[in-house]
Amino acid sequence: MISPPSCPVCQSQSVRQVITIPSVPAHCCILWNTQQEAVNCPKGDIHLTFCGECGHLYNPAFDERLMEYSPNYENSLHFSPRFQEYSKGLIRRLTESYQLYGKDIIDIGCGKGDFLKMICSYGHNRGYGFDKSYQPELEDPTHKVQQNGVEFIRDYYSEKYAHYPADFIVSRYVFEHIPQPRNFLQDIKNTARRRNPNITFYFEVPNILYTLRDMGIWDLIYEHCSYFSAPSLTRIFESMDFDVLHVEEKYMGQFLSIEAQTGNGSSLSFEPYVEVEEVRHRVDRFALEFQQKMEHWKNRLTELQKLGQQTVVWGGGAKCASFLNFLDTSGVIEHIVDINPRKKGKYMAGSGQEYVMPEDLKRLRPDTVILMNPIYEDEIRSTLRELELNPDILIA
Numbered sequence: 001m002i003s004p005p006s007c008p009v010c011q012s013q014s015v016r017q018v019i020t021i022p023s024v025p026a027h028c029c030i031l032w033n034t035q036q037e038a039v040n041c042p043k044g045d046i047h048l049t050f051c052g053e054c055g056h057l058y059n060p061a062f063d064e065r066l067m068e069y070s071p072n073y074e075n076s077l078h079f080s081p082r083f084q085e086y087s088k089g090l091i092r093r094l095t096e097s098y099q100l101y102g103k104d105i106i107d108i109g110c111g112k113g114d115f116l117k118m119i120c121s122y123g124h125n126r127g128y129g130f131d132k133s134y135q136p137e138l139e140d141p142t143h144k145v146q147q148n149g150v151e152f153i154r155d156y157y158s159e160k161y162a163h164y165p166a167d168f169i170v171s172r173y174v175f176e177h178i179p180q181p182r183n184f185l186q187d188i189k190n191t192a193r194r195r196n197p198n199i200t201f202y203f204e205v206p207n208i209l210y211t212l213r214d215m216g217i218w219d220l221i222y223e224h225c226s227y228f229s230a231p232s233l234t235r236i237f238e239s240m241d242f243d244v245l246h247v248e249e250k251y252m253g254q255f256l257s258i259e260a261q262t263g264n265g266s267s268l269s270f271e272p273y274v275e276v277e278e279v280r281h282r283v284d285r286f287a288l289e290f291q292q293k294m295e296h297w298k299n300r301l302t303e304l305q306k307l308g309q310q311t312v313v314w315g316g317g318a319k320c321a322s323f324l325n326f327l328d329t330s331g332v333i334e335h336i337v338d339i340n341p342r343k344k345g346k347y348m349a350g351s352g353q354e355y356v357m358p359e360d361l362k363r364l365r366p367d368t369v370i371l372m373n374p375i376y377e378d379e380i381r382s383t384l385r386e387l388e389l390n391p392d393i394l395i396a
Contacts, residue, residue: 004016004017004047004049004060005060007051007053007054007056007058008056008058008179008180008181008182008226009051009054009056009058009181009182009226009232009235009236009239010051010053010054010056010232010235010236010239012051012052012053012054014051014052014053015049015050015051015052016049016050016052017047017048017049017050018048018049018050018057018283018286018287019046019048019286019287019290020045020046020047020048021045021046021048021220021326022045022046023043023044023045024043024044024045024046024221024222024321024322024325024326024350025041025042025043025221025222025321025325025349025350026041026042026043026044026063026066026067026222026223027041027042027066027067027068027222027223027349028221028222028223028317028318028321028322028325028349028350029223029317029318029321029349030349031342031343031346031347031355032346032347032348032349033346033347034347035347035352035354036352037347038347038348038349038350038351038352039350039351039352041349041350042066043222043350044061044062044063044066044222045061045222046059046061046220046221046222047059047060047061048220048227050279050280050283051232052276052280053276054231054232054235054276055229055230055231055232055235055274055276055279055280056226056227056228056229056231056232056235057208057226057227057229057283058225058226058227059222059224059225059226062179062222062225064179066222067177067223080339080376080379081379082375082376082378082379086250086251087114087115087118088118090250091115091118091119091122092122094119094168094202095119095122095123098168098200100119100123100125100167100168101123101124101125102123102124102125102126103123103125103126103167103168104125104126104127104128104164104165104166104167104168105119105120105125105126105127105128105166105167105168105169105170106127106128106129106130106157106164106166106168106169106170106192107127107128107129107130107169107170107171107172108130108157108169108170108171108174108188109130109131109171109172109173109174109177110129110130110131110134110152111131111133111134111173112134112135113129113131113134113150113152115170115172116129116150116170117150119170120149120150121149126149126150126165127149127150127151128150128151128152128153128161128164128166129150129151129152129153130152130153130155130156130157130161131152131153131154132154132155132156133154134152134153134154157188157191158187158191159187159190159191161191162191162192162194162195163195164195165195165196166192166195166196166199167196167199167200168199168200168201168202169188169192169199169200169201169202170201170202170203171188171201171202171203171204172202172203172204173204173205173206174203175203175205175226175228176205176206176223176224176225176226176227176228177223177224177225177226178225178226179225179226181226181236182236182239182240185236185237185240186240189240189242189262192262193262197262198261198262199261199262200259200260200261201237201242201258201259201260201261201262202257202258202259203233203257203258203260204250204255204256204257204258205226205228205233205255205256205257206219206224206227206228206254206255206256207228207229207249207253207254207255207256208227208228208229208256208279209229209230209249209253209256209274209278209279209282210249210253210254211227212279212282212283212286213253213282214253215289215290215293216254216319217290217293217294217322217326218318218319218320218322218323218326218372218396219254219318219319219322220322221318221321221322223318228256229256229274229276229279230247230249230256230274231274231275231276231279233247233256233258234247234258237258237260241262241263242260242261242262242263243260243261243262243263244258244259244260245259245260245261246258246259247259251375252374252375254373254375294326294327297323297327297396298327298328300394301327301328301329301332301333304332304368305331305332309367309368310364310365310366310367310368311332311333311366311367311368311369311370312333312334312335312336312337312356312361312364312366312368312369312370313333313335313336313337313353313369313370313371313372313396314336314337314338314369314370314371314372314376314380315336315337315338315371315372315373315376316336316337316338316340316343316348316355316372317338317372317373319372319373319396320336320348320372321348321349321350321351323370323372323396324336324348324350324351324353325349325350325351329351329353330351333353333370334353334354335353335354335355335356335360335364336348336353336354336355336356337355337356337357337358337360337361337369338355338356338357339357339358341357343355344356344357358383358387359387361384361387361389362387362389365389366389366391367391367392368391368392368393368394369384369391369392369393369394370393370394370395370396371393371394371395371396372396374395377393377395380393381393
């Protein structure tokens with residue numbers, strides 16, 4: 001057996017494979033126009049590998065050639081009132097903590113630009129969003145779009161944009177997609193510091209400890225070639241000579257954030273709230289617990305099929321893609337409910353289910369609704385009551 005490549009965070013070779021998940025969609029957030037296209041989408045394998053030195057997990061089988069971010073890529077969470085509430089609270093805290101009033105803010109991987117527009121509006125800041133998948137309503141031939149005082153550039157942030165000023169750099173749900181995170185972070189730092197030597201960074205990523213500890217196994221997707229823990233996220237920023245200010249879990253532990261400033265690495269005494277040993281302990285149990293959860297859901301789906309239950313899943317993001325593709329859901333689940341209107345009438349990568357809107361449930365009359373994320377349970381139950389529906393609710 002060939003040993004996996006060294007850890008992309010600390011370069012240690014003290015690594016071991018934890019589990020293998022074959023043939024999953026390369027892009028779980030691409031919206032497909034037909035079921036056939038969705039089923040035949042590009043696929044790859046996940047070889048989840050653990051570094052015992054820094055507590056990082058990664059997929060050495062990741063093939064960057066399968067990644068092509070286009071306007072069909074849709075991962076916005078901002079249609080959820082719960083997520084909007086979280087974002088607004090985060091913006092208030094960051095603005096007040098770092099006095100982001102009339103400042104220049106760069107958002108790397110800004111998606112549809114929701115967060116950047118909000119933080120610029122709140123503090124009357126100037127914003128610059130970089131994302132290859134950004135889809136403006138009216139595209140300029142220069143690939144630059146002005147919207148609500150914010151400029152969006154349909155490109156990756158690189159040294160050719162060093163002339164853009166930055167006081168604060170934010171990047172949310174991007175770092176985990178980068179196969180060479182050290183190079184990525186160093187390039188951003190070097191580029192931004194050409195205009196300003198003192199910049200604050202805010203990065204937010206999925207929290208691998210939530211996956212290991214709370215069995216959030218549906219967060220394992222091909223696009224995420226890196227799975228950061230508090231120790232590994234701290235380690236990579238410190239190794240790039242950042243002064244780490246704060247690391248914490250957010251959103252019921254599902255997210256992990258770091259705040260750091262460009263410096264000389266003088267504050268290398270920062271201690272993450274989680275030790276590598278705790279991550280290692282969770283990893284040691286994960287393969288067995290992963291299989292147990294998979295077996296539980298295989299049996300549950302078989303029961304629902306035997307009972308002839310009309311079953312839908314609610315929440316058509318990355319978690320849903322993993323749930324539907326890890327398991328054989330053919331003949332059991334035909335529809336995915338999502339409040340994002342951009343998804344209506346599209347199809348899920350790999351498994352091929354159709355996206356519908358909540359109001360479509362009046363027609364479908366489901367007996368069972370499987371919730372993909374427990375954090376949205378209250379708002380989903382509220383919507384079901386408004387629709388005068390009372391299905392059984394299961395939490396994936």
